[in-house]
Amino acid sequence: MATISRLVSVAVIVAAMTISAACANDDVPPQSAPSSLGPSEKVLNVLAWPGxxxxxxxxxxxxxxRPFRxxxxxxxxxxTFGTSDEAVAQMRTGEFDVVSASGDASRRLIDAGDVQPINTTLISNYGAIYPFLKDQPWNAVDDTVYxxxxxxxANVLMYRTDVVRPAPTSWRAVFEDARRYAGRVTAYDSPIYIADAALYLMRHRPDLRITDPYALDTTQFAAAVALLTEQRTAVGEYWNDVVREVQAFGAGWSVIGSAWQVAANLASDGGAPVATVLPEEGSTGWSDSWMIAGRTPHRNCAYRWIDYVVGPRVNARIAEYFGESPANSESCALMRNREHCAVYHSDDPAYAARIWYWTTPMRQCLDGRTDVECVDYAEWSKAWLEIKG
Known part of the structure; x- marks a missing residue:
């Protein structure tokens, strides 16, 4: 089980860790997927989420x-980086060979040519990856894997059991009923949180005809923004730091809001009376993927790194440390904490199917519509700043 001190340390190293000096790789031509690997280049520059x-x-x-070296x-x-927007900006410097990208960053990287196609036959552990994570809009385009x-x-709903009664079963608790907890509602601080509002409207506003929370036309988008603008009056704090959210729930500054399961684990370990639920509408969530820079001079090391970190044993260690479900289906049997995969629903396809994984919004609607344009991520970013005031 993770601890408060561990995540505090992780938060500190976001600013503290450094990378070796490197120049943008403008002299390296754009690369297609290799058919085979060569000798190690002896160097690998990694851009990653802390942990x-x-x-x-x-x-x-x-x-x-160290064992990889x-x-x-x-x-x-x-x-390390703290947000997906930061990861996208860092990758565009050309200084990194691989990046652990969330779905709200990956398509931006693909479309800009900042990452290259991957030959999965060169990843020996690829076959053990859960099938529902492969070839998805956030890691593949037109059958090409990136x-x-x-x-x-999942982005679950966390609440203090001593304050929020009865136990919530719907995201309604942080939207239409948010006034009950005015000043103590919390929400994830990112433009991608607009999808959480859209997900709620999918169920409760059928007239909007939303079928994908990341594919919103102007009318659908306006409705989601309106819902979040109304919610703003009840929000005490927006969070993008797990440690900060844990502290807020422990002190009672926050009593209900979106969270990661690891935050609930940490808050509970610290004595806070909290619980989580995957609401009846489902939830948004994340599926992080390792991607290779489009012009890396260290491609052989990059492939070897990816194969290594998604291997069953290392993937198990990372999942336990970071606080998430592993991608490798063989990792659960190797967990030191035998309850880890049950807590994170790793072997539960029905649970996974209720998650709408972060995906970069695009003008070309992700739901297949061709008669309208959808609102792209740049506009989501502008709207988010306006929502927060």
């Missing part, structure tokens, strides 16, 4: 970078 590429500097017992000869330099799944989870 995905640990090297023992945070906790000596948590290190999967010993196994392959690739010297790994890691830089990302190898790494870990996933």
């Amino acid at each position: 995905y590429a640990e090297d023992g500097s945070t906790n000596r017992a948590v290190d999967w970078v 010993q196994l392959t000869g690739c010297q790994v330099h890691v830089k 990302g190898v799944p790494h870990g996933w989870g």
Whole structure:
């Protein structure tokens, strides 16, 4: 089980970890997927969410970078990021060879040519990845794979059981009923949170005909923005730092809102009376994928890294440390905490099917409509700033 001190340390290293000096790889031509791998280039620059590429500097017992270096000869330099927008900006510098991208970043990287197609036959562990994570809109385009799944989870509804009664079963508790908890509602601080409102409207406003919370025309988008603008009056804090959210629930500053399961685990470990539910409408969620830079000079090390971190044992360690479900179907049997996969519903396809995984909104509607244009991520970003005031 994760601990408060561990996540505090992870938060600190977001700013502290550094990467070796590198220049943009403008002199490297755009690359298609290779048919085979060559010798190690001895260097790999990794851009990752905190907790995905640990090297023992945070906790000596948590290190999967050093064994990789010993196994392959690739010297790994890691830089972490705090948001998907930051990851996209960093990848465009050309300084990184691989990135752990969430679905609200991956399509932007693909469309900009910042990442390249992946030959999955060169990833020996690819066959063990859960099928529902493969060849999805956030990691593949037109049957071409750009990302190898790494870990996933749902954005659940967390609440304090001593305040929120009866136990909520719907996202209505943070939208139409949010006034009951005015000033103590919390929500994820990102433009992609607009999809949470759209998901709620899918069920409760059938007249809008929303079929995909990431594919919103102007009318549908306006309705979601209106719902979030109304919710704003009840929100005490928007969060993008798990540690901060855990502290808010522990102190009672927040009593209900969207969360990751790891936050609930940590809050409970700290003595806070909290519980989570996947509401009746389902939820949004994330499925992170490893992607390779479009012009990397270290492609052989990049492929070896991806194959290594999605292998069953390492993928199990990362999932436990970060607080998510592994992507490798063989990892659950290797968990040190035997309850981990039950808590995160790793082997529950029905649970996974209720999650709408983060996907980059595009003008070309993701739901297949061709008679309208959908609102793209740039417009989502502008609207989010206006929602928060």
